[in-house]
Amino acid sequence: MEPERLEIPLFRPYKKLIEITIQGKKFQIPENQMLLRAFQYLCPDTIPYGRYCWNEECQYCRVSVKRPGSQKVTQALSCKLMVEEGLEIHELAEELTRNLRPLFQPAPEETPPGEESGASHGPAPGAQPGGRGSRESEEKRG
Ligand code: FES
Numbered sequence: 072m073e074p075e076r077l078e079i080p081l082f083r084p085y086k087k088l089i090e091i092t093i094q095g096k097k098f099q100i101p102e103n104q105m106l107l108r109a110f111q112y113l114c115p116d117t118i119p120y121g122r123y124c125w126n127e128e129c130q131y132c133r134v135s136v137k138r139p140g141s142q143k144v145t146q147a148l149s150c151k152l153m154v155e156e157g158l159e160i161h162e163l164a165e166e167l168t169r170n171l172r173p174l175f176q177p178a179p180e181e182t183p184p185g186e187e188s189g190a191s192h193g194p195a196p197g198a199q200p201g202g203r204g205s206r207e208s209e210e211k212r213g
Contacts, residue, residue: 082108089156093174094163106149106160107132110171117170125150131166 085101091109092098100109107125111118122131132149139157149167163171 082112089154091154091156091158091160093160093171096175098174100154102154102156104154106134106147106152106154106158109154110149110167114171114173117173121166121170123150123166127151131164133164134160134167135162136160 082101083103085103087102088099089102090097091100098113100112104112107118107123123129124131127148127150130148134147134149134152135144136147136152137144137159139155144161
């Protein structure tokens with residue numbers, strides 16, 4: 072017999088998305104959440120695997136932030152900080168930097184021409200069959 076599963080919602084109830092800035096880039100996240108949970112909303116495939124205690128002890132969720140209406144950048148724990156419209160996150164702890172990396176990688180269609188986004192085993196874009204250095208051109212030369 073399978074154990075009964077508790078249905079605990081991941082996110083606190085929210086009615087709208089609000090805008091925050093992470094290292095200069097704007098993102099929409101649900102209101103009424105702790106910042107670390109909002110990070111999980113943005114990166115559901117990485118944040119759950121981070122080494123976070125979610126309990127104000129490990130410090131792996133440390134950020135420097137500027138709250139709306141303030142000019143002062145302060146340190147905060149994202150597992151304790153409630154999100155606000157216009158919140159600016161300036162610096163991220165190493166663990167967060169690693170887990171939020173997908174937010175700052177260009178989408179495949181954004182990759183500039185001539186740059187490849189991943190490993191490729193095929194010819195370079197624009198390469199012509201028999202181009203310079205190919206076996207075919209070697210054979211024709213002699
Ligand atoms: S997750 Fe451990 S201190 Fe915030």
